[in-house]
Amino acid sequence: MSEAGRELRNRGAWDLQCPVVIIDARNIPNRVVKTSVRGITGAIATSNVIDDPLMRLFLERFREVGSDQALHEYLHGPDGERFAELWDTYNDEAQQQGLAVWSHNDAAKFVLKSKDCFEQGQLACVAITAAQGPDAHDVLTFSVDACWLS
Secondary structure, three states, rough: OOOHHHHHHHHOOOOOOOEEEEEEEEOOOOOOEEEOOOHHHHHHOOEEEOHHHHHHHHHHHHHHHHHHHHHHHHHHOOOOHHHHHHHHHHHHHHHOOOOOOEHHHHHHHHHHHHOOOOOOEEOOOOOOOOOOOOOOEEEEEEEHHHHHHH
């Protein structure tokens, strides 16, 4: 993180090459990765479909009752055909890049946050932590004073 802080302090202006840090604390040992704003979606599995309201409802239900029951309810519910398309896309994404941690919308918000952080001399960070349940996780975005890091 100190290298990213030094690099950020030496930049004259914000751009997509500004450094950001990802802390993946889902497994031991934890992993800390320095990447650029532009590289965030390559470094963190990002989904095109988890922002869809139907998929969000499914994921909430999944946490409540488990995968088998939630899948049955949504595939056989009133929006079953639409959900099946979303589910297929979600599974394709998972096979290509692993289970998605966040959506492209979340990533775009983080890009904007990184710009605000830069203007305040802060290094933008993302932490991914384990949550209850298989493959469950939480995502936290925060910033750290770049002067403090270097």
